[in-house]
Amino acid sequence: MKNVLINFFLLFMMTDFIINAQSFTIEDAIKTALENNRDIQIARLEIEKAQKAVNEAFGYALPSLDISGRFGHFISKPKMAFPDFEAMLANATYGILFSENVLPSDESKFLPLRSKLQSFAQTNNYETNLSLTQIIFNSAVFRGIGASQIYLNLSNEQLNAKISEVILNVKKAFYGAMLAKRFLEITESSLDNAERNLSNLKAYYREGLVSDFDLLQAEVMVENIRPSVFELENLYSDAMNKLKIVLALTQDIEIEITGNFTYNDAQLPDVDESVRIACEKNHSISTLSIKRQIDEEFVALDRSEYWPQLTAFGNLTYAGSSDKWDFQNYSSATVGLSLSMNLFKGIRTSNKVEQSLIGVRQTDEQLKILKDFIASEVKKTLNNLNRVKTQIDAVTRNVELAEKAYSIALIRFEEGTGTQLEIKNANIELEKARTNKIKAIHDFIIAEAELDNLLGKLSYSENGINKN
Numbered sequence: 001m002k003n004v005l006i007n008f009f010l011l012f013m014m015t016d017f018i019i020n021a022q023s024f025t026i027e028d029a030i031k032t033a034l035e036n037n038r039d040i041q042i043a044r045l046e047i048e049k050a051q052k053a054v055n056e057a058f059g060y061a062l063p064s065l066d067i068s069g070r071f072g073h074f075i076s077k078p079k080m081a082f083p084d085f086e087a088m089l090a091n092a093t094y095g096i097l098f099s100e101n102v103l104p105s106d107e108s109k110f111l112p113l114r115s116k117l118q119s120f121a122q123t124n125n126y127e128t129n130l131s132l133t134q135i136i137f138n139s140a141v142f143r144g145i146g147a148s149q150i151y152l153n154l155s156n157e158q159l160n161a162k163i164s165e166v167i168l169n170v171k172k173a174f175y176g177a178m179l180a181k182r183f184l185e186i187t188e189s190s191l192d193n194a195e196r197n198l199s200n201l202k203a204y205y206r207e208g209l210v211s212d213f214d215l216l217q218a219e220v221m222v223e224n225i226r227p228s229v230f231e232l233e234n235l236y237s238d239a240m241n242k243l244k245i246v247l248a249l250t251q252d253i254e255i256e257i258t259g260n261f262t263y264n265d266a267q268l269p270d271v272d273e274s275v276r277i278a279c280e281k282n283h284s285i286s287t288l289s290i291k292r293q294i295d296e297e298f299v300a301l302d303r304s305e306y307w308p309q310l311t312a313f314g315n316l317t318y319a320g321s322s323d324k325w326d327f328q329n330y331s332s333a334t335v336g337l338s339l340s341m342n343l344f345k346g347i348r349t350s351n352k353v354e355q356s357l358i359g360v361r362q363t364d365e366q367l368k369i370l371k372d373f374i375a376s377e378v379k380k381t382l383n384n385l386n387r388v389k390t391q392i393d394a395v396t397r398n399v400e401l402a403e404k405a406y407s408i409a410l411i412r413f414e415e416g417t418g419t420q421l422e423i424k425n426a427n428i429e430l431e432k433a434r435t436n437k438i439k440a441i442h443d444f445i446i447a448e449a450e451l452d453n454l455l456g457k458l459s460y461s462e463n464g465i466n467k468n
Helices: 002-020 026-036 038-059 085-099 139-206 212-246 271-281 283-306 348-414 420-454
Strands: 022-024 064-073 080-083 115-118 124-137 255-257 309-322 328-340
Touching (some): 038 139, 271 283, 271 348
Antiparallel strands (some): 124 309
């Protein structure tokens, strides 16, 4: 009764685990990874930032309207040395009176002429100013608008590259876990075959139809397979934990994967055409190509220091001053053009341009290296696909032969014409054939995913990211 209760409890726990575990297909896994991946979230924020930078750069070409105000109260008025107007007026007055003989001439009436500190400011002053400026020509501003748009394109391409990388990592982790699961199922099936064979032999042994040696061989075969099952269970668990990491899930979440290894026996693309497509659409190459455009824009920005700048402006001023708060107010308005052009700045501008040109040449060399590497990877991946495709055809036929051989071994033993060793060997060969087939299909799927990544193909579409 105790054993029955324990078995019932274990069955209940297993059922609860199955119900609560999250099930993932490859599509679900890709979607979850793209939603949870922090690098993709950062890349999307970088696109938003780049879009704001485009708007900011465009804003420099729009009019600028500023208003300012100032109020001042002199605690101590500023003074400056100036001729003594009082002495000048007195001397001029006496000079006229003396010359007209209104008064008798008296030189002692004349005051000495010298400078003295005088203030021409009133105690309270205010001023408000409204200023409007509009850039008519500024090469740096116009180039900045183009550069910011290229930076936005770069951010979009970097997002595509990150998405492609995440998809490839998900496929590797997902199909790696599925491969471990299939290996476990094949080994469990082999163990089941061995246990059924042992059960049959025990029945024959009780009837005296088989020897102790045959029974012993069957028991050894079972015990030799059992450790492999335990090892593969651990391997499958580790693969699932790795998949959780790729999906950005916590380790305490229970998941299970569903799906099958699907082998698409289609004609592989041409090598030269694949290399051409990769050089045009590979995300790493596209990112570096856009980076080269930005380098060229930096050259143009540095050269813009040679060009003049023309700006239209308008100013409206309203001001007033007083000593006792009875302000005298006045206004003024000005419009005009401002032209500025650097004539000589040492050798700084020319050297800045040369540095930027060197940066373009460096990017060109990096592009050549990257294209050569991508072309080599495409060729290697296609060769691998061709090899695995040939291997799949061979192992598929081999599985059929191994299954037939195992059935014949069982029949021969039951008829008394075969041996237990034949069954053991046939079981081993069947397990090996099934394992080789699953491994070959797994390698083909991963190689296809790597080729898609090299060719710049996205197998997912979201938020305007086009599926290729």
